[in-house]
């Protein structure tokens with residue numbers, strides 16, 4: 001279990017001065033901020049004044065029942081984790097405290113170690129809850145409905161197909177250039193499917209070295225290979241009941257393709273280093289930005305697997321082929337990055353709009369997103385201007401050459417862009433650049449290409 005790093009706000013409600021002192025000392029030495037009170041009235045007053053994460057409540061307060069304090073405290077702070085302190089715990093008292101909303105209970109006399117352990121566990125739960133709130137907020141900001149709209153008739157048909165297919169169990173193959181939003185579509189398909197409440201796992205095939213991809217997907221037993229110091233259940237097991245999204249499936253090595261085919265056909269697989277077959281109920285979504293038919297013809301992709309994953313195949317259009325969406329998406333990003341950077345920018349001036357509308361966007365929505373984020377951060381006025389946009393999208397700007405007064409990373413970005421435009425697969429581009437595919441994948445994410 002991970003120990004929470006955050007400071008917790010803790011309330012202690014106990015009529016015994018000694019208990020208040022010992023508990024406070026124990027929790028404060030752990031770095032937490034503690035407030036201790038002797039009765040319900042003071043407890044409620046404190047809870048109105050500041051948000052607490054955990055409350056230790058003695059069930060036997062001087063003239064009152066601590067049990068009665070639990071519901072009003074929770075009404076004030078629904079996230080609060082209440083620990084009931086009992087003198088001689090009976091199952092009935094513990095059950096009653098839990099029924100009223102306590103998260104746990106501790107019996108007197110208790111040790112500092114018990115208190116610390118309990119606090120860490122509850123703090124860990126609070127951390128997870130906070131994380132979920134942040135993720136939900138992120139999801140709300142990028143709500144599928146607002147994301148998946150297009151002014152382009154072809155894209156509208158594609159979106160409609162995906163909405164229909166989402167409800168089924170069908171494997172969907174998302175095709176399209178890098179950065180067109182295939183992963184965004186995959187998440188949306190999952191979120192619109194009956195599996196929405198279960199996890200979606202995303203595995204980007206080129207991002208994981210080939211020799212590790214098999215164990216990443218299917219898991220491994222302890223000692224299955226050098227370095228396998230503990231067992232790993234794998235991503236398939238981790239998204240039981242949910243969806244597994246295999247990004248850039250065209251880059252998957254042949255031996256792993258064979259194992260994936262078996263899983264798709266039989267819903268069965270084995271962990272690395274084990275002979276026992278395991279079952280899993282997982283829907284597969286895939287994406288590729290390479291020509292899979294060509295890879296089949298070259299013997300690099302199994303034909304039988306290709307037919308299996310090519311049930312519903314959708315081509316997500318590059319941004320340059322749906323220019324009517326550029327300004328809508330740019331406006332959305334502008335609003336989003338203004339919120340996250342506390343800026344108030346009204347929109348784009350004519351020069352910026354002209355540049356955005358005419359640029360070819362080889363990095364598609366990803367490149368547009370990066371350009372707008374940068375412009376929002378750098379922009380000073382009410383409007384984003386052409387000069388706030390990256391040099392690469394302003395037409396008059398020529399590519400930097402070796403020896404020009406530019407940074408190494410600018411040169412690298414331009415060079416990688418050029419090579420990607422000239423080559424038909426990631427492997428080919430990586431081979432020319434002299435770096436491995438995983439490195440190229442990371443560079444593309446960094447530069448938004």
Ligand SMILES: Nc1ncnc2c1ncn2[C@@H]1O[C@H](COP(=O)(O)OP(=O)(O)OP(=O)(O)O)[C@@H](O)[C@H]1O
Pocket residue numbers: 147148176177178179180181182183184185247287288289329365366367369
């Ligand atoms: N319709 C959209 N609305 C808002 N943001 C989008 C949209 N499509 C893509 N994006 C953003 O663009 C970036 C690239 O999207 P995504 O990773 O889904 O592309 P991809 O086609 O899967 O790329 P790759 O093939 O390189 O994995 C992400 O930051 C994503 O949030």
